[in-house]
Amino acid sequence: MKALFIEVHEAWLATLFTGFMSKTQNKQKLYDFSDILFRHFTWLENDMVKQNIAYDYNRKQVPIKVATLDVMLHDIQKRLTTILELLDSCNDKAITHRMKSDLNYIVSVLKTLPNEEVTSAFDAKREYPNVTLNEEACNALTLFLFEESYKEYELIMVYNYSKANSNDAFLNRIFQILIDESIFHLRSFGQMMSEMGILATPRVLMEEIYKFDDLEQFLKDGIQEEMGAKEACKKLSEAVSANSAEFASFFDFINNQENYHIALMEEALANLNQ
Known part of the structure; x- marks a missing residue:
C-alpha cells in the first residue's frame, strides 16, 4: 500500500510538471490527468488513515529534464503501469476499480499525444x-x-x-x-x-x-x-x-x-x- 501511495505521488508530479513544459494542446490533457492522479493520491491516503496505517510523504526525486515531450509521456506511462501492478495492495475495491479504469484510459490517451520539443523549459x-x-x-x-x-x-x-x-x-x-x-x-x-x-x-x-x-x-x-x-x-x-x-x-x-x-x-x- 505504501509503495502504491509513493508511486501515485511521483506520477502526479511527473504529469503535472510535464504539463508545464508543453506549449500545445497537450498541456490541458496533462493538467486534467494530474488532477485525476492527485485525487487518487488523496483516496489512497484516506484509506490508509481509516486503516490506521502509518504513512508519510517521502518519495524519490522526479527527474523531468528532457529534450522532447515523448520521453516524459513514456515515463508517465511506465509509472502508471507500475501503479496498475500495485493496485491489489489496496483493499478498497471501489477505489481500485475506479483507479484501474482511470489509469487505463490515461495510458491510452498518452499514447496518442503528439510529440513536441521542450528544451526551452530547461x-x-x-x-x-x-x-x-x-x-x-x-x-x-x-x-x-x-x-x-x-x-x-x-x-x-x-x-x-x-x-x-x-x-x-x-x-x-x-x-x-x-x-x-x-x-x-x-x-x-x-x-x-x-x-x-x-x-x-x-x-x-x-x-x-x-x-x-x-x-x-x-x-x-x-x-x-x-x-x-x-x-x-x-x-x-x-x-x-x-x-x-x-x-x-x-x-x-x-x-x-x-x-x-x-x-x-x-x-x-x-x-x-x-
Whole structure:
C-alpha cells in the first residue's frame, strides 16, 4: 500500500510538471490527468488513515529534464503501469476499480499525444516571452519562482495531510479551499518557470513540516507566512513594474489572493478557540 501511495505521488508530479513544459494542446490533457492522479493520491491516503496505517510523504526525486515531450509521456506511462501492478495492495475495491479504469484510459490517451520539443523549459535563458527584464527584475523573478513553487507544493501537502487526518468538517472545508488555491499558484509559477527555462520539480518535504501536534500554532505560523508571501509579491511587483505592467498586475493579483488565505486561517483559529 505504501509503495502504491509513493508511486501515485511521483506520477502526479511527473504529469503535472510535464504539463508545464508543453506549449500545445497537450498541456490541458496533462493538467486534467494530474488532477485525476492527485485525487487518487488523496483516496489512497484516506484509506490508509481509516486503516490506521502509518504513512508519510517521502518519495524519490522526479527527474523531468528532457529534450522532447515523448520521453516524459513514456515515463508517465511506465509509472502508471507500475501503479496498475500495485493496485491489489489496496483493499478498497471501489477505489481500485475506479483507479484501474482511470489509469487505463490515461495510458491510452498518452499514447496518442503528439510529440513536441521542450528544451526551452530547461535552457536557463531566464527570458520571458514578449517581456524585457533588467538584471534586477530577472534575478528577483527567478528567486521568487524557485522559492514560491516549492512553497506552494509544500502548502498543498501540508493542508492535504491536515485534511486527511481531521474529522472536523469546518476545518476541512478551509483546508480544501487552501489546497485548491495552492494548486492554482503552483500551476501559475510552474508555467512561468518553464517559460523562463528554469523548470524543476520541488524537493522532498521533511516529515516535521506536515506532521505537527499544535494546529493552533500551525495556523498562527501560516498567517505569518502568508504575510511574508504578500510582502514578497509586493517587492516583486515593484521590481518588475518598470519592465512589464502585465507582470506587475499579475503579482498584485497574487498578493491580493493571500488576503483571503489569511482570512481563512483566522476563521479556522476562531473556530478552534470557541
